[in-house]
Amino acid sequence: MREHNDLNPEVIRSGSDVFKIFLPEEKILNRVAEIGEEISTEYKGKFPILIGVLNGSFMFLADLMKNISIKCEMDFIKLSSYGDEKISSGKVKLIKELNADIEDRHVIIVEDIVDSGLSIKYMRELIESMKPASLKIASLLLKPNSLKYDVKIDYIGFEIPDAFVVGYGLDYAQKYRNLRSIYALSE
Ligand code: IMP
Numbered sequence: 001m002r003e004h005n006d007l008n009p010e011v012i013r014s015g016s017d018v019f020k021i022f023l024p025e026e027k028i029l030n031r032v033a034e035i036g037e038e039i040s041t042e043y044k045g046k047f048p049i050l051i052g053v054l055n056g057s058f059m060f061l062a063d064l065m066k067n068i069s070i071k072c073e074m075d076f077i078k079l080s081s082y083g084d085e086k087i088s089s090g091k092v093k094l095i096k097e098l099n100a101d102i103e104d105r106h107v108i109i110v111e112d113i114v115d116s117g118l119s120i121k122y123m124r125e126l127i128e129s130m131k132p133a134s135l136k137i138a139s140l141l142l143k144p145n146s147l148k149y150d151v152k153i154d155y156i157g158f159e160i161p162d163a164f165v166v167g168y169g170l171d172y173a174q175k176y177r178n179l180r181s182i183y184a185l186s187e
Contacts, residue, residue, distance in 0.1 A: 012176065019176070023160075023168075029063060032157065035157065036064050039068055040069045047071050048072050048106040051110060053079060053111050064110065079094060079119055092122040104132070108135075108136050113141040113142070113143070114143065115143050116147065117151040120149075120151050123137075124137065137152070138153075140158070141159075143161070
């Protein structure tokens with residue numbers, strides 16, 4: 001793998017915000033590979049469709065699919081984001097609909113992070129209304145202490161404390177998605 005210090009800094013400073021490395025790239029990729037193998041085993045003989053929730057899940061979805069050894073498909077859906085804030089507005093809106101027909105399909109929703117659980121609750125209800133054969137949820141990150149809704153996540157990359165995190169697809173005001181590792185905001 002190509003090494004480059006600028007692509008994997010230890011600390012990021014943006015105005016008064018300081019983000020420190022929290023989950024290094026290697027740890028993320030190892031865990032994503034494990035989830036990919038688990039999905040490959042559990043869905044053997046099936047043809048699942050992975051639905052990435054834009055924008056944050058694009059990197060996780062890409063790496064996850066690279067570790068799925070069975071036939072699979074993908075599509076994206078887009079929900080309204082936090083805007084430029086670090087806390088949720090408490091409302092979810094559909095911005096980009098699904099193109100695929102998922103009736104009778106084995107669906108896996110792929111999320112970057114579950115915080116309050118509102119987005120994933122909305123996604124679950126939306127996808128269930130489309131009558132899939134089965135539905136499971138994969139989230140790279142879960143903040144268990146922030147959960148306000150009763151949501152079941154089937155594949156969890158890492159459970160993390162309540163810090164605001166960026167990198168590996170996750171943003172703050174649309175920045176830092178390109179970082180290979182995950183960084184936490186220092187209080
Ligand atoms: P929830 O609806 O409160 O569970 O929030 C889920 C969405 O909020 C995620 O898909 C992210 O887009 C965003 N989000 C929540 N926590 C963070 C964070 O720590 N960093 C970046 N985005 C976050």
